[in-house]
Amino acid sequence: MKNERMNNMNKTLLITYPYKDSIDEAVALAEAAGYKVVSIVTQRYLTKSKYGIGSGKLMEVKSIVDSLKPDAVIFDEVLKPTQEYNLASTLKVEIIDRERLILNIFERRASTAESRIQVKLAQLRYEMARAREKVRLAKKGEQPGFYGLGRYEVDDYYRDVKRRISTLKSKLESVAKRRALYRRQRSREGLVTISLAGYTSAGKTTLFNALTREQHEAGRGMFTTLSTYTRAISIDGSKYLLSDTVGFISKLPAYMIEAFRSTLEELTFSDLVILVIDASESIENMKKKYESSMSILNELQVPESKIIYAFNKIDLLSNEDEVYAKARYLGLDSSLRDDTSMDRMARYVAISAKTGRNIEMLLGMIRRFAGEGYSKAVGVREDGAERINEGTDTVTEYDEDEVMNILRLDQDEDSSA
Ligand SMILES: Nc1nc2c(ncn2[C@@H]2O[C@H](COP(=O)(O)OP(=O)(O)OP(=O)(O)O)[C@@H](O)[C@H]2O)c(=O)[nH]1
Numbered sequence: 001m002k003n004e005r006m007n008n009m010n011k012t013l014l015i016t017y018p019y020k021d022s023i024d025e026a027v028a029l030a031e032a033a034g035y036k037v038v039s040i041v042t043q044r045y046l047t048k049s050k051y052g053i054g055s056g057k058l059m060e061v062k063s064i065v066d067s068l069k070p071d072a073v074i075f076d077e078v079l080k081p082t083q084e085y086n087l088a089s090t091l092k093v094e095i096i097d098r099e100r101l102i103l104n105i106f107e108r109r110a111s112t113a114e115s116r117i118q119v120k121l122a123q124l125r126y127e128m129a130r131a132r133e134k135v136r137l138a139k140k141g142e143q144p145g146f147y148g149l150g151r152y153e154v155d156d157y158y159r160d161v162k163r164r165i166s167t168l169k170s171k172l173e174s175v176a177k178r179r180a181l182y183r184r185q186r187s188r189e190g191l192v193t194i195s196l197a198g199y200t201s202a203g204k205t206t207l208f209n210a211l212t213r214e215q216h217e218a219g220r221g222m223f224t225t226l227s228t229y230t231r232a233i234s235i236d237g238s239k240y241l242l243s244d245t246v247g248f249i250s251k252l253p254a255y256m257i258e259a260f261r262s263t264l265e266e267l268t269f270s271d272l273v274i275l276v277i278d279a280s281e282s283i284e285n286m287k288k289k290y291e292s293s294m295s296i297l298n299e300l301q302v303p304e305s306k307i308i309y310a311f312n313k314i315d316l317l318s319n320e321d322e323v324y325a326k327a328r329y330l331g332l333d334s335s336l337r338d339d340t341s342m343d344r345m346a347r348y349v350a351i352s353a354k355t356g357r358n359i360e361m362l363l364g365m366i367r368r369f370a371g372e373g374y375s376k377a378v379g380v381r382e383d384g385a386e387r388i389n390e391g392t393d394t395v396t397e398y399d400e401d402e403v404m405n406i407l408r409l410d411q412d413e414d415s416s417a
């Protein structure tokens with residue numbers, strides 16, 4: 001079945017770095033964007049000024065493009081408009097750089113009104129950053145209509161993009177306000193919030209499903225989850241709110257973080273963040289992803305004291321003890337910490353979200369770090385549900401199963417952005 005789907009995909013030639021991890025990630029990104037990679041060309045430097053790659057490499061690419069006739073060439077780096085223009089002029093094929101590729105995936109995946117607005121905003125920021133150069137290139141007239149900008153004067157274009165950006169921003173601000181209201185409400189209730197964070201495909205949604213016994217879509221390649229959803233879970237009679245979040249990726253463009261800020265803010269305001277790490281990967285790859293996740297969490301002002309670590313997919317390891325060596329390699333060895341007694345407790349656990357292995361241990365850890373006075377007192381009253389709704393119109397959904405999904409925009413706000 002997978003093959004059938006692959007046959008209908010557009011073909012692409014991929015230009016990336018000559019390392020297995022880079023190649024694997026770029027291929028996964030290309031596939032998530034709907035492309036089948038028919039050829040891979042690698043070079044150690046992809047930031048040369050004229051074409052990104054060297055001119056000898058360019059000729060190699062050209063001969064492959066001429067014979068395989070791909071629908072697009074994917075360039076696994078950020079390209080300046082001039083570089084993109086130069087490549088397109090020589091290769092006579094659509095060029096998609098890494099940022100555009102990520103945007104395309106987000107566009108394909110966005111299923112809620114909010115995530116569609118966020119993607120649109122990120123796209124406009126991408127365009128904006130390139131507008132001046134693009135208009136200049138379009139005017140050179142060598143490729144009339146290149147970027148579809150031929151008719152625009154630069155000022156008109158800017159004014160238009162700016163106006164659209166500000167409309168989208170105010171829409172997102174109203175969502176952010178609602179979230180803030182909702183947060184105040186639930187913190188007044190003493191509800192402790194826990195978020196799952198981590199690299200895309202680490203297994204956050206699979207873990208979310210295991211903890212909530214729900215069935216959200218998992219594993220459709222990278223960036224399966226684009227919007228945050230929150231559910232109540234109960235551990236030994238105490239209730240917590242658990243949120244699934246959008247996955248991280250290395251070199252996530254700054255304007256993407258900006259556009260998704262209202263979604264990612266869930267992490268900023270969580271009482272506890274569970275960083276899900278794919279422990280089945282090579283130690284180098286794991287470290288790279290760990291570091292990029294930590295830097296994004298840092299950017300979101302999540303202090304390390306609020307983070308615990310779930311090494312996932314241990315069913316794929318031949319020996320579970322591997323996880324301990326890997327945790328030490330990441331500097332997560334608990335004995336190295338010497339602040340409070342909480343800090344001296346192990347902050348990580350080896351689990352399998354798929355088989356359910358050690359989920360009990362993770363629950364125990366959540367209770368240790370989020371409950372019992374470490375963060376806030378946990379005590380949800382029997383009538384907690386009603387109290388949450390009282391005096392606010394911010395909660396749009398709340399049913400017997402404690403399904404709290406206020407984060408979806410009302411239909412009427414779902415106008416085309
Ligand atoms: N073998 C194994 N596979 C797992 C485990 N947890 C998740 N997976 C698989 O890993 C893939 C990605 O899982 P997801 O839960 O979608 O990952 P995610 O972190 O939510 O990804 P994004 O939504 O893209 O950020 C899926 O194919 C899952 O079936 C696990 O414990 N063991």
Ligand SMILES: [Mg+2]
Binds near residue numbers: 206217
């Ligand atoms: Mg997910």
